[in-house]
Amino acid sequence: xxxxxxxxxxxxxxxxxxxxxxxxxxxxxxxxxxxxxxxxxxxxxxxxxxxxxxxxxxxxxxxxxxxxxxxxxxxxxxxxxxxxxxxxxxxxxxxxxxxxxxxxxxxxxxxxxxxxxxxxxxxxxxxxxxxxxxxxxxxxxxxxxxxxxxxxxxxxxxxxxxxxxxxxxxxxxxxxxxxxxxxxxxxxxxxxxxxxxxxxxxxxxxxxxxxxxxxxxxxxxxxxxxxxxxxxxxxxxxxxxxxxxxxxxxxxxxxxxxxxxxxxxxxxxxxxxxxxxxxxxxxxxxxxxxxxxxxxxxxxxxxxxxxxxxxxxxxxxxxxxxxxxxxxxxxxxxxxxxxxxxxxxxxxxxxxxxxxxxxxxxxxxxxxxxxxxxxxxxxxxxxxxxxxxxxxxxxxxxxxxxxxxxxxxxxxxxxxxxxxxxxxxxxxxxxxxxxxxxxxxxxxxxxxxxxxxxxxxxxxxxxxxxxxxxxxxxxxxxxxxxxxxxxxxxxxxxxxxxxxxxxxxxxxxxxxxxxxxxxxxxxxxxxxx
Amino acid sequence: xxxxxxxxxxxxxxxxxxxxxxxxxxxxxxxxxxxxxxxxxxxxxxxxxxxxxxxxxxxxxxxxxxxxxxxxxxxxxxxxxxxxxxxxxxxxxxxxxxxxxxxxxxxxxxxxxxxxxxxxxxxxxxxxxxxxxxxxxxxxxxxxxxxxxxxxxxxxxxxxxxxxxxxxxxxxxxxxxxxxxxxxxxxxxxxxxxxxxxxxxxxxxxxxxxxxxxxxxxxxxxxxxxxxxxxxxxxxxxxxxxxxxxxxxxxxxxxxxxxxxxxxxxxxxxxxxxxxxxxxxxxxxxxxxxxxxxxxxxxxxxxxxxxxxxxxxxxxxxxxxxxxxxxxxxxxxxxxxxxxxxxxxxxxxxxxxxxxxxxxxxxxxxxxxxxxxxxxx
Numbered sequence: 001x002x003x004x005x006x007x008x009x010x011x012x013x014x015x016x017x018x019x020x021x022x023x024x025x026x027x028x029x030x031x032x033x034x035x036x037x038x039x040x041x042x043x044x045x046x047x048x049x050x051x052x053x054x055x056x057x058x059x060x061x062x063x064x065x066x067x068x069x070x071x072x073x074x075x076x077x078x079x080x081x082x083x084x085x086x087x088x089x090x091x092x093x094x095x096x097x098x099x100x101x102x103x104x105x106x107x108x109x110x111x112x113x114x115x116x117x118x119x120x121x122x123x124x125x126x127x128x129x130x131x132x133x134x135x136x137x138x139x140x141x142x143x144x145x146x147x148x149x150x151x152x153x154x155x156x157x158x159x160x161x162x163x164x165x166x167x168x169x170x171x172x173x174x175x176x177x178x179x180x181x182x183x184x185x186x187x188x189x190x191x192x193x194x195x196x197x198x199x200x201x202x203x204x205x206x207x208x209x210x211x212x213x214x215x216x217x218x219x220x221x222x223x224x225x226x227x228x229x230x231x232x233x234x235x236x237x238x239x240x241x242x243x244x245x246x247x248x249x250x251x252x253x254x255x256x257x258x259x260x261x262x263x264x265x266x267x268x269x270x271x272x273x274x275x276x277x278x279x280x281x282x283x284x285x286x287x288x289x290x291x292x293x294x295x296x297x298x299x300x301x302x303x304x305x306x307x308x309x310x311x312x313x314x315x316x317x318x319x320x321x322x323x324x325x326x327x328x329x330x331x332x333x334x335x336x337x338x339x340x341x342x343x344x345x346x347x348x349x350x351x352x353x354x355x356x357x358x359x360x361x362x363x364x365x366x367x368x369x370x371x372x373x374x375x376x377x378x379x380x381x382x383x384x385x386x387x388x389x390x391x392x393x394x395x396x397x398x399x400x401x402x403x404x405x406x407x408x409x410x411x412x413x414x415x416x417x418x419x420x421x422x423x424x425x426x427x428x429x430x431x432x433x434x435x436x437x438x439x440x441x442x443x444x445x446x447x448x449x450x451x452x453x454x455x456x457x458x459x460x461x462x463x464x465x466x467x468x469x470x471x472x473x474x475x476x477x478x479x480x481x482x483x484x485x486x487x488x489x490x491x492x493x494x495x496x497x498x499x500x501x502x503x504x505x506x507x508x509x510x511x512x513x514x515x516x517x518x519x520x521x522x523x524x525x526x527x528x529x
Numbered sequence: 530x531x532x533x534x535x536x537x538x539x540x541x542x543x544x545x546x547x548x549x550x551x552x553x554x555x556x557x558x559x560x561x562x563x564x565x566x567x568x569x570x571x572x573x574x575x576x577x578x579x580x581x582x583x584x585x586x587x588x589x590x591x592x593x594x595x596x597x598x599x600x601x602x603x604x605x606x607x608x609x610x611x612x613x614x615x616x617x618x619x620x621x622x623x624x625x626x627x628x629x630x631x632x633x634x635x636x637x638x639x640x641x642x643x644x645x646x647x648x649x650x651x652x653x654x655x656x657x658x659x660x661x662x663x664x665x666x667x668x669x670x671x672x673x674x675x676x677x678x679x680x681x682x683x684x685x686x687x688x689x690x691x692x693x694x695x696x697x698x699x700x701x702x703x704x705x706x707x708x709x710x711x712x713x714x715x716x717x718x719x720x721x722x723x724x725x726x727x728x729x730x731x732x733x734x735x736x737x738x739x740x741x742x743x744x745x746x747x748x749x750x751x752x753x754x755x756x757x758x759x760x761x762x763x764x765x766x767x768x769x770x771x772x773x774x775x776x777x778x779x780x781x782x783x784x785x786x787x788x789x790x791x792x793x794x795x796x797x798x799x800x801x802x803x804x805x806x807x808x809x810x811x812x813x814x815x816x817x818x819x820x821x822x823x824x825x826x827x828x829x830x831x832x833x834x835x836x837x838x839x840x841x842x843x844x845x846x847x848x849x850x851x852x853x854x855x856x857x858x859x860x861x862x863x864x865x866x867x868x869x870x871x872x873x874x875x876x877x878x879x880x881x882x883x884x885x886x887x888x889x890x891x892x893x894x895x896x897x898x899x900x901x902x903x904x905x906x
Contacts, residue, residue: 062690063682069758070829137831143755149732150715154655154757154863156831238733244716245731279598281608309718309753310729311710311736314640318633325625329618336617339585342592344605349597357593361586368578375628377635378571380727381556384718384753449553450722452753455761457680459691461553 017518025120028112029518030097035415036119037094038408042484044086044126045401049477051079056473059466064457072456073141074133080144081162084262085169086126088396091404092265093118093176096204098415100180102509102516103198105189105525110182118175125168132158132165143454145255148236148247152228159229163222170215177211180204189508191527195286198507202289203268206296210257210264213300217254221247245310252303260299263395264292266363266403267334270356272507273410274338277353278345279504284337291330291337298327308379317376324374328367335364350502351425355406358433359399366394369444384454387447393440398433405432405483412490413497417515420490428486431479438472557722560744560769564725566635574628581621639725642737645707647700653710653717653730653752654865656759656820660698667782670870671696672816673762677824680762692749697766701775702742710736713865718754721767727753742769757863758832759820793872797898801877803885806894810882813875818883821863826887833863837887848893851880852903868904873897 017023017032027033054075058066067075097115101108109115133139137156140146151159184205188197197205224247227233234240236247267288275282282288304312304320312320338360347353369391373379382388412420442465447453451462458466500510512520558568596602648663661668674693678684687693700706710719712730719738720727728738742748752763770778801809815824818836822828826837836842841851855876858866867876880895 062686064680065682069761070832073755073758073760135831137829141757147716147755150755150757153861154715238731243734245729245734278596278604280604280606283608284610284614285608287614309727310731311734314637317636317640321632321636322629325629326622328625329621332621333614333618335585337614339589339592340613341608342589342596344602344607345592345596346598346602346604347593347596348599349593357589360589364582364585368582371578372571372574375570375574375632377567377632377639377725378556378574380639381567381571381722381725383727384720384755445554448556450557450750452720452751452761454755455751457691457761459689460686 026116028108028116030101030109030112030115031415031516031518033109033115033119034094034096034098037090037097040119040122041087041091041094041404042487044082044090045480047130048079048082048087049480051075051082052473053477055079056470058456059458060470061467062458062460062463067456069456070138070141073143073454074139076454077140077143077146078129078133081129081140081166082126083396084144084258085166086122088262088400088404089173090122091401092204092207092262093173095200095265095269095404095407095411096176096180099411099509100183100201100204101187102414102512102520103201103507104184104187104192105508105521105527106183106187107519107522109179110186111179114175115179118172118179121168122172125165125172128161128168129165132161135161145248145251146222146225147251148225148228148244151225152236155229160226163226166222167219170219173211174215177208177215180208181212184208189521189524189527195289196527198268199271199282199285199288200265200268203264203266203271203292206292207261207264210261210296210299214254214257214261217250218258221250221254224250245307248307248310249304252306253300255306256303257296257299259392259395260295262400263363264296266359266400267292269403269407269410270338270359273352273356273406274341274360275506276410276502276504277350277356278342278347280341280345282337283340283343284333287333288337291333294330295327298323298330302327305374305376305379308376309383321374321376325371328371328374331367335360335367348503350409351420351422351429352406352410354426354429354433355402355409358429359402359406362394362398362402362433362437366391366399369394382447384452385447386443386451386453389453390440390443390447393443397440398436402432408487410502411509412487413501414509414514414516416491416494417497418490418494419497419501420486420494424482424486424489428479428482431482432476435472435475435479439469439476440472442469442472559723559725560742560746560748561724561740562743563635563639563740564723566638567725570632570635573631577624577628581624642707642739644705645739646704648707648709649698649700650709650711651698651719651730652713653719653756653763654713655715655757655863656752656763657817658694658698658719658763658765659870662779665779665783667779667786669696669786671698671766673759673764675762677815677819689749691762692751692764692766694764694766697747697768699768699770699775699778700740700742701772702745702769703772705739705741708738708740710738714863715756716754717752717756717763719750719765720753721748721750721765723748723750724767729754742767745769745771762820789872793874793897796874797901800896801874803881803894806878806881807885808878809875810878810880811886813871813879814882814886817867817870818879826883826889836883837889842883843889843891848880848884848895848899849903851884852876852895852900855880856900856904873900873904876900 058072135158139158140162142150142155224235228235234242236242236244271282301323302320305324308317373382409425446462446465451458497514499513508525556568556571558565650661652659658671671694674695675691679686710728710730712732717730718727719730724740726738726740728736746769748767750765752760821833822836828835841847856868858864874897877895877897877900884891884893
């Protein structure tokens with residue numbers, strides 16, 4: 001061991017790395033790969049976002065103005081796929097790559113070559129998916145949930161491309177997850193016991209197990225769709241002895257843990273940022289860990305709450321209603337703990353903290369509508385309306401995506417060695433937080449009033465609110481260009497950042513200089529206490 | 530007026546319970562006992578969320594204003610308390626248990642479809658509903674009635690834009706009506722908000738739902754599950770009539786449908802002129818076929834085949850294949866079997882139209898008798 005440390009130590013002085021494009025193509029460095037993931041995610045965020053702009057432009061007024069229903073359906077479908085698999089998940093993997101080794105005192109991820117591979121197959125997955133939009137008959141138009149038989153008998157050949165691209169995304173996610181687990185289990189610095197790990201590491205550790213458990217289920221679902229469509233099987237076709245509702249069971253057995261895959265790392269980020277800017281330790285660390293684990297376990301027992309209207313036996317409906325309501329308890333614990341962390345602290349409001357506070361409030365609103373949706377008899381009314389659209393955009397946009405933005409602002413000084421422009425960043429925050437609520441809050445109302453989701457045209461009673469929603473959407477979309485500008489500006493220069501630019505920050509990543517050297521912790525640090 | 534309404538919105542946003550006739554912001558109370566109970570559950574859980582929200586956000590904002598560094602605060606040192614953590618695990622649990630009780634009783638009541646007075650089979654297909662009464666020999670399709678010119682902004686939109694059908698479902702008030710819901714192709718979802726009934730129509734399986742409508746009236750809903758191209762253009766309209774009026778309507782309907790069938794048999798021997806066929810064919814085509822094959826017969830490339838210039842519609846000896854395709858559909862594709870949906874006359878007319886419109890100009894005339902030969906060989 002000591003000899004390896006010596007040779008690695010030798011390299012530290014000349015930050016050896018290839019230059020140009022080969023640096024990025026062949027890199028096995030966790031920081032480079034983290035950067036690749038994050039830029040890829042932002043690109044996908046813009047592509048998925050521009051599809052949302054098409055959707056909101058068509059829905060600006062009743063009637064069909066810009067696109068035909070078939071193209072509209074492609075937009076809703078691919079928007080969902082790109083945002084989930086292209087924007088949110090890679091953003092978290094990027095953050096894990098950058099942060100997990102630095103937080104646990106490891107020199108790199110445990111499996112660096114696989115790390116390179118798991119990133120570099122992603123662009124191909126999305127090239128396949130996005131290119132299907134240009135094929136004859138267009139891309140997938142069956143919703144991101146690709147319910148059979150709409151995705152089998154009634155779809156065009158873009159389904160084949162869709163299936164292969166999802167397979168590649170799944171392989172990428174599984175490899176990323178394996179890497180995170182192996183790294184955390186093997187490369188923690190001496191003295192860092194599990195219950196001393198930062199919350200972000202804990203939440204990602206649990207997320208990685210969720211990924212390994214459910215991504216193969218998704219792969220199974222898409223494969224069955226493929227064989228039903230092309231190879232004469234009848235998994236989801238009643239005339240051959242199959243069952244279309246079985247598709248939904250399989251899909252949501254993946255889909256619900258997937259929801260938590262996209263929010264648990266956020267919990268970790270928020271649990272890092274709030275204590276920093278409150279200058280107070282996180283309240284109830286161990287209950288936070290247990291709450292995260294309970295949420296993860298419960299997430300396997302609630303999938304059918306997406307399917308209350310499919311005609312399940314009443315006993316099954318009751319079981320899934322109770323389990324779903326139960327998940328509010330550990331989630332509540334997390335929210336209460338964050339609020340208790342703020343209580344009697346000494347708060348300051350830099351941009352990461354603003355996003356974190358907005359997260360707590362807006363994610364809680366998404367949690368409330370989730371609780372309402374859990375009540376089966378009322379879910380019959382909410383199901384497949386804009387109320388649901390409002391709900392999951394509150395948890396995904398003002399939840400997951402806001403937490404990613406908070407994380408980027410928080411660790412940007414560590415990554416680039418420069419402070420970002422605080423004024424511009426605050427402008428980005430306020431523009432985003434106002435427009436996002438103009439965008440998503442009124443959706444609750446049209447949903448309750450009875451507007452179904454995934455429709456390109458609506459009855460005139462919904463016109464006023466849809467107009468407001470669209471205006472909010474355009475404003476939110478434009479606001480993200482400010483984000484892009486702040487990040488580029490910060491990467492190119494700015495006030496030099498100290499090793500620990502935030503007064504209240506704690507953790508190993510703040511013990512190394514800013515910007516973080518290409519190789520860090522070649523000698524494992526000692527964890528005291 | 531519009532501006533005033535928009536200005537009023539933020540105020541209403543604070544109190545979503547406020548009902549307004551022009552801008553509806555809340556769930557409907559509906560017209561059935563169930564829909565009322567669902568509405569009450571909705572308001573209860575909404576108020577619970579509001580109370581929790583006020584407490585949590587209130588505490589948070591209090592901290593944000595009082596416990597800030599700029600006011601020279603020094604942070605407290607506490608970071609654990611088993612007592613409060615147990616407390617805020619148990620209290621939410623108890624609130625949820627309290628909420629689960631009324632939800633459970635309502636749900637069990639909603640799923641009890643026994644002792645129905647009237648049974649209607651609802652069969653969905655892309656993109657229409659078919660209603661079949663079990664106790665009477667009455668069945669018919671129900672299609673969107675909003676003209677295409679309104680959808681494409683060539684005519685001003687009507688009051689019930691996209692929420693109007695040619696033949697609504699008619700049910701009696703005060704009677705327990707059981708719906709047997711299924712589908713011929715993809716999954717649809719039959720939804721009438723005023724009844725709080727939403728149930729998926731799954732191909733190959735039958736779902737049950739029920740309602741008792743208290744008030745006569747016209748109730749409108751939509752398909753709720755993405756079902757392809759025209760998912761947004763598949764409304765549900767239900768008319769509830771007093772039982773006596775309903776009886777009159779249904780017996781009348783039964784006689785009318787029987788006579789229509791008899792007349793169809795007589796018409797088999799009659800020949801229609803090309804003008805008659807083309808006129809009727811155009812109407813049927815635009816009402817049903819144009820949704821996929823487009824009004825100009827060009828279809829959608831890669832999804833719905835073009836009919837203009839197609840070998841099936843223009844081929845020399847393709848008449849029988851053409852009739853067969855329309856009557857029996859094409860298995861494994863979106864092409865439905867229209868033999869059960871249209872009369873033989875209508876089938877003959879639409880096939881004639883397809884063979885002569887958009888420059889197809891085959892000159893072929895198809896008569897009801899030709900269709901009959903394919904349907905009943």
